[in-house]
Amino acid sequence: MTETQLREQICLLAKSLFDRGLTHGSTGNISARTEDGGLLVSPTGTSFGRLDPAMLSRFDPAGQHVDGDKPTKEMPLHTAFYDTRSTAGAVVHLHSCHSVAWSMMPDVDADNFLPPLTPYAIMKLGRVKLLPFFLPGDPAMGEAVRGLAGKRSAVMLANHGPVVAGKDVEAACHAIEELEDGARLAMMMRGVPARGLTPDQITALVTKFDVDWDA
Numbered sequence: 349m350t351e352t353q354l355r356e357q358i359c360l361l362a363k364s365l366f367d368r369g370l371t372h373g374s375t376g377n378i379s380a381r382t383e384d385g386g387l388l389v390s391p392t393g394t395s396f397g398r399l400d401p402a403m404l405s406r407f408d409p410a411g412q413h414v415d416g417d418k419p420t421k422e423m424p425l426h427t428a429f430y431d432t433r434s435t436a437g438a439v440v441h442l443h444s445c446h447s448v449a450w451s452m453m454p455d456v457d458a459d460n461f462l463p464p465l466t467p468y469a470i471m472k473l474g475r476v477k478l479l480p481f482f483l484p485g486d487p488a489m490g491e492a493v494r495g496l497a498g499k500r501s502a503v504m505l506a507n508h509g510p511v512v513a514g515k516d517v518e519a520a521c522h523a524i525e526e527l528e529d530g531a532r533l534a535m536m537m538r539g540v541p542a543r544g545l546t547p548d549q550i551t552a553l554v555t556k557f558d559v560d561w562d563a
């Protein structure tokens with residue numbers, strides 16, 4: 349994919365997320381690796397509904413901001429994933445309603461944020477780590493991600509929103525949609541004796557689709 353195509357894809361998928369209410373206002377940020385090892389990043393204060401391919405912040409392979417608008421203040425969060433996961437080709441962060449709601453529930457498992465209800469959430473996300481609340485833009489968020497040593501592709505920032513890394517923009521967007529949908533199902537099923545996936549079903553999924561589940 350050329351850089352021009354990548355710029356267009358970032359803006360197209362961001363708009364799709366925005367149009368479906370998965371992030372609102374000027375929330376959310378997205379980044380992707382360029383072929384030369386640099387990064388394209390959504391600028392600070394911009395809406396996912398109106399990202400301009402020509403205005404994306406561009407970083408060179410050494411991590412220097414070389415052109416485009418000023419990048420999101422959550423850069424440390426993005427670079428933490430790229431630096432610890434060699435397979436990361438894109439990172440997306442949203443303020444998606446159901447994930448945020450589920451992060452406030454008192455009995456959520458911080459080491460496995462989503463209850464095992466559907467196969468695709470497990471296949472696309474593995475175990476999702478719930479991180480504590482941080483002030484927006486706090487570099488400590490990046491440090492918390494680095495503390496996971498690249499073992500998780502998806503984290504949930506409590507009372508804030510999910511952050512997911514994928515091999516490319518499309519994979520990262522699909523995975524974060526699974527996270528939001530998993531949280532929505534979890535909210536819907538809360539208090540109901542719902543039949544989630546059994547341990548045997550989870551083991552079969554993890555084996556068949558080579559999910560990094562024990563990390």
Ligand SMILES: [Zn+2]
Pocket residue numbers: 375376441442443484508509
């Ligand atoms: Zn945020």
